[in-house]
Amino acid sequence: PYSTNPPCYTVEDSQIHPATQLRIVLIGGRRSDGSPSGKSSIGNFILDQHVFDTSRRTAQSEARQQEVFSRQVTVVDTPGWRWGDSREETPKLDQIEIQNSVHRCPPGPHVFLLVIPISLHFSQRVKASLKQHFELFNVDVFSHTIVLFTAVAQCSDEEVEFKIRRNPVLQWILQQCGNRKHFLNISNGEDRDQVKKLLEKIETLITNNGFRHCPVDRSQGETLRKEMRDLTERASKRFDQVQKQRNKLNKLISGGLQASI
Template sequence: MASRESRAVIRGSAHRRRRSKERPPNLNDVTPLRIVLLGKNVSENSGVGNFILGRAAFDSEAPADVVERVGGRLKDRHVMIINSPQLLQTNISDDQITQTVRECVNLSDPGPHVIVLLLKHDQCSTEDQECVEKVLLSFSERVYQHTMVISTQEPTETNDILQKIIQKCANRHFSLHKSSSPNDLLQTFEDIVKVNDGQHLECAGSQYLTMEKHATERLSEGLKLNLAVCGSDGTLKSSTSDLILQQTDRRSDVELHGRQISLVELPALFNTHLSEEEVMCQALHCVSLCHPGVHVFLLIIPNAPLNNEVKAEMEEIQRIFSSRINKHIMILIMQNSEHQTELNEETQSVIESFGGRHHFFGPKTQVSTLMEKIEQMLEENRGEFFSTETFLKAQMNKLEKMKKKINTLETYSLSQGNEQKIILSLKLQSYKN
């Protein structure tokens, strides 16, 4: 399908719905258990995050400076993991600590229930202890009430520094080994929540985030909002675009949240007759149309069990744009009536894998309600967008991974017999192509 660009200029009131900071004392299936995962390297953090969620949710070769939020289920609990794989590195600067902590607080809004420290017995020094204390106190003075330690190796001997950190965390420690169960870890999380009467951590950075949000709101009054509509079904995408534009009467003087809106449709990426290079060009072209970048990707799915085509398209979107797109995704579930049907487990799981943001949308849905959710998204992302630079960085990361695979195969092939060398050379050629 050729790319179709639709644009509407929309101006109007600055009224916004405020999210309540109040939360009920008891967590339930509606309120996710928010866990901040702090560590030293991507591979270790990704492994623990995937262990908790029971699936490959985090990429072990993702950029270390990206703080990522992924949702899922642990037993019957809705869990949201905010993964920061570099915050406990001893060489991190104070500015990086401040910025990354704010990002963690922002993504766990209104605050985390549990903070997890990933530490190793043989890599825990006095310098590490100082770093841990500096990072944790950047969250809150009461942070230790919500903090626990996970160690990812069997100790050969007792590490006194690690024991001191564990003691400050009220002796909450989970040793992760091959026979460990996520359900056992869940019990530790629930114990922390119970001790704190179900309340999340009130973070010191929240006041700064509130100021930043107000600043973002003031700046956004006349700011153009770039939306990209994507999904496998061209008809659904077109009808969604039309619904948004029809409800604004396609007039430049219509008022809606003080926004000038640019709406662009992304062609289906999976199961097309286009080559890989052409698909990449289509994706890059879509992003480049939205200068300086896409604020929100509206991913359209039907209000029905997901078929293979829809699932494949969603996987292709994440493959091409990388996990960096997740913080900019809003899933729109198309419905034919005002009644919102209950989502099945598979659909709910897919939505959570994209960050959990979703909205029911149909012929009788008011665009203003969708805009309110988008405004909340912009506040969470502090006005950030997915730019062509972001897209190209994601592709460069893929190339680096491919180079590593090629180098590994080339090294391995040198030690193999002639038959194996032929097979490996063919594999290498396919990678290089």
């Protein structure tokens, strides 16, 4: 469903400086069974390019940029936490990558899209989990967030509204986000009007926020990168130690077998 032209650029490679720029960060959880929330698919849908890998769980925040409806749009995909899990249950590296997402689209994102599959059941645990994970950001994320309801099967706007009316947690989430919402049916990849309306809602939010993007602390970005390097190095050392112990054990077993022959 995605077109192949024009090519998509990474943020680092792009030298295009159009008059209109939109910087979007996709956030949200994943189901308790580990299945994805669809953020990567949403990123591909918005950019009309298959630039985010949908075959695996997102492990790192990744930014891609593309011209969409005469706007230069940057989308940042992020790791998801498990809906219902406390922040302490989310791996530290995932937490750091979520925090680092705002540094992937300098000088800072205009909007966060909270991706919520309409088929998901929302409980009080999900509400607590969402509040805790939003605290990973230093800014008032709610005032820069649009709730993006998604569906992979045919679903009408009326069905979405019905689900919201029946679920107090969804109502609470919308209230925190100024009742800003949009619905994307990604089963209908040819309907680009869905994306055009979403971009218009984002522009309205930017206008209401005084054309200010979310403030980003550069020093925090440097600290996060150092934390990631340290965690990765420690994990690599642990892996090497396990491999050495395994090789040593294999040699002992192999030597014992030869001695018994």
